[in-house]
Amino acid sequence: MSLNTWAEVSLNHIRENLLKIRQSLPSSVKLMAVVKANGYGHGDLETVRMAEIAGADYLAVAHLEEALRLRANDITLPILILTPINPEDVQLALVYDLMLTVASAAWLKEMRKYKPLSPAKKLKLHIKMDTGLGRIGVKTKEEWEELVPLIREADIVIDGFYTHFATAGNADRAFLELQTKRFTEMMNWSYASCLSVNHYHCAGSAAALRFPSLAMDMVRIGAAMYGFYPQQLLPSLKLKPAFSLHSRLIHVKKLNKGEWLGYDNSYCAEADEWIGTVPIGYADGWSQRMQNTELLVGGKRAPVIGKICMDQLMVRLPGPCEIGTAVTLIGSQGSEEITFDELAAHIGGVAQEVSTSITERVARNYTNDTCKEEAGAKWGNRNVQSIYKKAVM
Known part of the structure; x- marks a missing residue:
């Protein structure tokens, strides 16, 4: 890593942003801090520490390997993996107490080849519903009805039921309102199935900040934690880029x-x-x-x-x-x-596309870290590959 090019990451800003967001939420609403993609390019372990201090209840990552890295570094908060993992890796989720996203009955059927029914080993799931983003998720009533018998098994815990909005950062609310209506209908499917669901959640950063009524049981805060949010739609909110x-x-x-x-x-x-x-x-x-x-x-x-x-x-x-x-x-x-917004506009993207593009060749220097020594002593520098290999042997 060159000493001539470097990034400065203010951990105080990450912590302050999360505290400000936390204070804007009802006390009953849980906060899931999204630290995927190496903490949006800011550093996953460093960001997690600030999230813990700010009172995050859950963490979210995109992939299994990201979750294993956190566990390898003694991170104990509940972790949701947002992308469905390979069914054959389900035992890793059990060993390291990871929550998995399920988006289809097909995944659950294939998973049973690697996890025979065993009530003593509970698998924690979040069911992803597709209300209009069109990426992954259960979309129709028929898909839901195929899924229900599979998630009623005695070794399944439905920790969450969720969706993701496509236009929460846009001024026009029409499609957001359509997605909200669809999710409400899907929640009614869940109620009618008499399933026990621990958390319903639909709001990412923009939705949670703009529409507190959508907070439900939990909000997923990613971009805003790092200071990325639709400032033009929230002029009274002052988050700081980190x-x-x-x-x-x-x-x-x-x-x-x-x-x-x-x-x-x-x-x-x-x-x-x-x-x-x-x-x-x-x-x-x-x-x-x-x-x-x-x-x-x-x-x-x-x-x-x-x-x-x-x-x-x-x-x-x-x-x-x-x-x-x-x-x-x-x-x-x-x-x-x-600013990130200026650069994002130039490339026709979003701020987090810029931050996550900065590679590991660029050193991250962390400033204002009041817990730096404690964090270093806690995490060390263990390799995720060793824990992955150990788990699958």
């Missing part, structure tokens, strides 16, 4: 008018210009979609020019600069700021 990205100039030169620069002669100087080279590129997650963005040098905006390379990019400087001058790609310098 992640900033920095580098340094490693080379400075003068480019004369008419000279070319970059792969495929992708830039031609229109006048005599000062050019800086910054050691970050698409192998670090700063993809070529970031061409024609800006970064900050000396508190001023400076355009990225030419094609972004695997390990470096070039920037047109406001004037001659010293090698080693600090550069900010996300964050503030003086009165100027490059």
Whole structure:
């Protein structure tokens, strides 16, 4: 990991964001902190510690391996895996007390090949309902009726019944209201089946913050924990971004008018210009979609020019600069700021797409961590592969 390019992650901001969100919820509502994708690029273990301090009741990850990594590092909070795992890995869920998402009867039927009926070994499930996102989930009454006998078995615990909204961050509420209506109907299917369900949940970050009436038994807070939320729709809420990205100039030169620069002669100087080279590129997650963005040098905006390379990019400087001058790609310098929202708009994506794209080549420096020593002593640096291999032997 290069010392010339690094991210700064404010753990205080993560903790403060979660505390503010927690305070906005009724005390009876549980908070599930979503730490998938290495904590949205911020660091999973570090984020989990802040979530624990802020009073998170549950954790959520995308994949089995992410859950095993947390368990390997002594994380004991309940963990939901949001993506259905391979049925043959069901014993890992039992051994490490993991909750699984179920989206079809077919998965449960296949799972029984690897988990014979055994009331002594309870499998905790969250049933995913498709109300309109169209990704995974039970969609029709017929699918539900096929599922019911399979989840009535004595060794099944239905810890959750949930859905996910497609447009909770949009100003237009029409589709959100349609999904809410569909989920209410599906909840009635559950009630009519006389099933015991511990938690009903439908609200991710945007829905939980905008529509407290949708909190139900639990909310899933991912993006907002890291400071990503629809600010234009929630002007009174002030969450703080936790992640900033920095580098340094490693080379400075003068480019004369008419000279070319970059792969495929992708830039031609229109006048005599000062050019800086910054050691970050698409192998670090700063993809070529970031061409024609800006970064900050000396508190001023400076355009990225030419094609972004695997390990470096070039920037047109406001004037001659010293090698080693600090550069900010996300964050503030003086009165100027490059935000996640600005970059997301440039690539036609969302803020978390930018943060999760930053690869492990970029070191994360954690600031304001009042529990750093305790966290280091607790987690260490154990390898998830060892616990995975041990569990399947």
